[in-house]
Amino acid sequence: MLDALLSALSLENLLLAFLGVVGGTIIGALPGLSATMAVAVLVPFTFTMDPSSGLIVLGAIYTGAIYGGAYSAILVNTPGTPAAIATSMDGFPMAKRGDGDLAVTLSCLGSVAGGLVGALALLLLAPPLSQIALSFGPVEYFWLAIFGLSLIATLSRGATLTGLIGGGIGLLLSCVGSAVVGGDVRYTFGQTSLLGGIPVIPALIGLYCVPVLIEMVIRPEAHLERRAEKMRGFRLIEALGLMWRSKFNVIRSAVIGTVVGIIPAAGGSVAGLVAYSEARRTAKKPEEFGKGAHDGVIASEASNSATVGGGFIPTLVLGIPGTPPDAIILGALLVQGIRTGPQLFTQQADIVFTFTFGLLIATLLMLPTGLIIGRYAYRLIVSVPKTALAPAIAFLTIVGAFAIEANTFHVFIMVALGIIGWLLARIGVEASPIVLGLILGPIAEAGFVQGWLIGGAQGDRLGMFFGQPISLAIIALTVLTLVSSGVFKRKTQLERPS
Amino acid sequence: MNRLIDQWRQAVVALLGICLGAFAISQTSAMSELGRVFPITASLISIAAGLGILAKIILAPQAETVPEERIDYLRAGLFAATMLIWALSLDRFGFVPTSACAVVVVAVISRREPMSKTSILFHAIAGVFLVVGFSFLLSEVLNVRLP
Secondary structure (H helix, E strand, O other): OHHHHHHHOOHHHHHHHHHHHHHHHHHHHOOOOOHHHHHHHHHHHHOOOOHHHHHHHHHHHHHHHHHHHHHHHHHHOOOOOHHHHHHHHHHHHHHHOOOHHHHHHHHHHHHHHHHHHHHHHHHHHHHHHHHHHHOOOHHHHHHHHHHHHOHHHHHOOOOHHHHHHHHHHHHHHHHOEEOOOOOOEEOOOOOHHHOOOOOHHHHHHHHHHHHHHHHHHHOOOOOOOOOHHHOOOOOHHHHHHHHHHOHHHHHHHHHHHHHHHHOOOOHHHHHHHHHHHHHHHHOOOHHHOOOOOHHHHHHHHHHHHHHHHHHHHHHHHHOOOOOHHHHHHHHHHHHOOOOOOOOHHHHOHHHHHHHHHHHHHHHHHHHHHHHHHHHHHHHHHHHOOHHHHHHHHHHHHHHHHHHOOOOHHHHHHHHHHHHHHHHHHHOOOOHHHHHHHHHHHHHHHHHHHHHHHHHHHHOOHHHHHHOOHHHHHHHHHHHHHHHHHHHHHHHHHHHOOO | OHHHHHHHHHHHHHHHHHHHHHHHHHHHHHOOHHHHHHHHHHHHHHHHHHHHHHHHHHHOOOOOOOOOOOOOHHHHHHHHHHHHHHHHHHHHHOHHHHHHHHHHHHHHHHOOOOOOHHHHHHHHHHHHHHHHHHHHHHHHHOOOOOO
């Protein structure tokens, strides 16, 4: 292990990790250019490197890209990556009230803390944790998606029925195209372009970014409030104090991120939403969530960064990618001649441990890199006049929607959903429940249909859905979230002066 | 007045949920039994929520007051139209020319005061630099095929 640590600390590997973090952060910050894309684009550059250095670069890019998504989530209400959806819920309100610099610093500290927990889990717990991941079947995925959807009640802030309509719209949007199981063609109205469904990233950009752009254009006041007295630094001491006060939130969110990262195909967006929901449920002042709560930003960032290390556990131990970028890294490993599996930790332990230490180092490098990039990103956004900011962001939304599949139809979908999202927001239907429905709908449907079929074949559908210990634990957590949300709303109504 | 506006908005949301749900269910007749379970469930959620809102408005009209806002609908409409035309013109006129023009138009729409010729020229040059720079990044570095 000591040899692996020394190898990871070599000048070459340190430089590669630094460049990977910077490159990943910049790509992740651009709406539409996801962590998956960052890793996919830069994979070929690693083929000429030795395996451990190549892996370090890819891990560093991935780490940086997941964190970079927080910038645009906080500063322009557009998650740079899907993993940053929950970050925008409180990060943007913080930026609106003039605390964008604090939100950026908190997101950086949260990401570093979460990333370290994920990387340590990879170092210490890889083999046993990967066995737990294998016990997740379709029903567990279904309940996990339902748990994510229960967040609609939390996010609706006193308008649960309106939130449910938003969630229903999102779920119906997720049904467009070929069904995930069975192949039924649904709601395409004869358009072949819709056979693949509503593209998620363009939809996210449209629903989150275009309404902000329209509001920016129609309002005379500045996009973000600029507080001169708070523009002097990183607000690092203040952020560290807040982090210390929410240490349990950090640990819980990082553990959630690691565990969700281990579950194949769940990913950072699910981790962020689950951790955000838990942070709100256990908060002393849950009414502050959605209005700029520090704990919301910390929970989302700590959990989505923890998925990086967590996701590598099944990738390296079982050869099952935990997240989409892991799938690309798995392909790169195969090109390098590395065979993943339990034997990897015995036969090629030097590569695995060098990579793991490299991931830890890259996470630590994210602290100075992220703080410096974040500070200047915030200053730039609050200083630039609307006449420059609005066209630049509009252009980036077009680029982001187009770049994923080089498809102009995706650009049209992005703009159309953005305009619809703005109109819906005018009548009280927020974007978040729609996005939750759109992202979690396919997971819930696939899990439900597969569970239904398997349960039918076994002659025990009830047992299939309600008889597994993991399912029961997730159901209990969902009920707890809904009950606590209901109790909180009742308490707020009672406390409200008549 | 404010209460009326809020209730009017809620009624629109309710009708939207009910109509959308009903329409989605009407489209499920050609789907297989398993394929229609999820769309029908989602539709029923929307319809039930819509009916719930209507019941709330009729039985317990305790709408929260919301501040009446003056919306610059002309500017919003111009911006939305620009974005739609931008999206639809990419294939026909190419990525760089369409985007360069659209960037300038969005700058003009977002400006409250009339723009001088120098200001428009400045925005046009900055816009072209932005568009060309990103086009280079996309096509040369990320290997994205631009229209």
